[in-house]
Amino acid sequence: MSHDISYTTEEIAQLLKISKLTVYDLIKKGDLPAFRVGKQMRVDAADLEAYKLKTKSTPRNAEKPGSDKPGSAAADHAASPSPVNGPRPIVITGQDVSLDILAKHMEKHIAGIRPLRAYVGSLDSLISMYRGESDIVSTHLLDGDSGQYNLPYIRKLLIGSSYLVVNLLRRRAGIYVRQGNPHGIVNWCDLKRPGLRIANRERGSGARVLLDEQLRLCGIRPHQLNGYETEESNHIAVAGKVASGEADVGVGIEKAAAIVGRVEFIPMIQEQYDLVFLRKPENQEWIDAVLKILRSSAFQNELSAISGYDLSLTGQVLFEA
Template identity: 35%
Template sequence: MGRVQTNLAAVRKRRGVGAAELAKKVGVSRQTIYAIEAGSYLPNTEVTLQLARHLEVTVEELFSLPAEREQDSTTVTAEYLGRSRPGGGQAVRVCRVGAKLVSVPADARPYHLPEADAVVAGSSARSQKIELCLFSEEETTRNKIVLAGCDPATSLLARLVERLSGVEIVHAPASSQLALDWLKEGKVHVAGSHLQDPDGAEFNLPLIRRQFPNKDMAVITFACWEEGFVVARGNPKNIRKIIDLNRKNVAIMNREAGSGSRGLLDSLLRSAGIVPKSVRGYERVAYGHLSAAHAVLVGVADCCIATRSAAQTFGLDFVPLRSEQYDFVLHRDTLSIAAVEALFDALQRSTLRRKLETLAGYDTSQTGVIRA
């Protein structure tokens, strides 16, 4: 019967009328009555009116159409924080940042469907905004904040924050520079950065002052880490120095422009007088420390520049190059938001620091320190 819903059986039994008796009154077979009740046969207009007359009910009490979806209440427009235009039906997380509704690609992993708040209903190559079909209006107002950056260890922070306060951290994968750009545009609450000032040794502060002039910004340290060469176990290509990347038998996996890892590689190549295009794999790009390290694990590359934690995650070897500071950057007035307060309260927990030290190999002596 397609979309037509039948209530004939319930009405007939409520009236105390047998199928054979009703069939005789209407002028059809008993099997036809059962077929109508099962939804496998749609009666014509005359039979429908006869059924309603003999059961003394309206046609609408016997047959109906399913309720229409209230599209207006579930379809919304949101900013999209992703590297490429999403496809229809793609799962996303949704969060409100100030007056903006922001969506982030759901964290898809093998063997598990991702946690999601909505699916993409439509998108345009000419706009960064997309149409979403929300699972619930509550998804736009739930206790969530958007944190953009590239540190995979923020997942440890996110789990602790949710357990302690019920606040959910929606992670938007991004290079340090892209995270800061999104912060400028009001699309994220917090940006993670490990960008070194080209004119000095200090991380983040000089660049933030230049990129956010006349803005009251807060800068709070997450942790210090080591960044270096991630290589296969045993380091079979004996990659120790930047000059080794210029060998013909060495292929790298690079990071995207604007990332701290890309900045470190370019700086080292300049200092060594090596032309980037002479390095095999320089044009190949992985998004994130773990993605770059995974390329080494599966043999797509011999080396990448990433954190020690990325090497540890996949059981790879690590050749340290320098220590870096990863800071959280946000507009100072954002600190008054309860959900953001919960995030920074968690930075003071010894449980978090132990996990960062043990699982990621981070230096947490400055974790939670307000630098600006």
């Protein structure tokens, strides 16, 4: 029966032919009720059908010009920042496990909110914040010309917004090679050697931006790398391709190499993994609470148990727009 069926956010996106971030936005606004199973959000089939019936029954002219005047139904809906019958969803984007730990601490210590996780890359995360689809975004994007992480991209994408940039952690990124490093890779420019096969990340991910910037600085054209157009969705998948012999090199973080094994990691850069918050009056209370969590010994002790994290700047405000 339909009440025994529930869907993941990915399945909802496919059924409604919308993006996954739009699904999170519907959940965030309270238009689509959802519940958590472990780290995953799910929507009951009955709630999905109710949402579809509601949108079908909404008159086409319900939001015609002038309908958002004070006292109208549209204005009343817009004035309500969150559902009155439940906690406010807070969408957190990014793929690192530290964000799952942060979400767990937020759920435990901050009343009136419900953390939701969206597993998307750094560039897509910033774009989602610009569109109003996320509340906390993580980013680790290198600007090759300045050698600076994140701020050059944030300034360009969040034009006109008031925001706060806070460090979550730092971690080593570099190149995965097969055991024994048979091709003798020691720096970025060695990637121009003929015949190398690369396991690449998806566009918009921090690792992809890191690779593209280093290729540019070394004067290497992407099409010179075999496998450049083949994309993997996470660091572990890239390291796995190298470990299995399907690729000779890949770019990612140290932790994934330790998890996969049978692959060597050549550290190349200490990357900065930051969080971005939009500064709005209605956000300030929970932002202050998140900063308190980031600086707490309980949170940092849990992160310190994971190898490869540098927490020396965790919770430090790096920039205020």
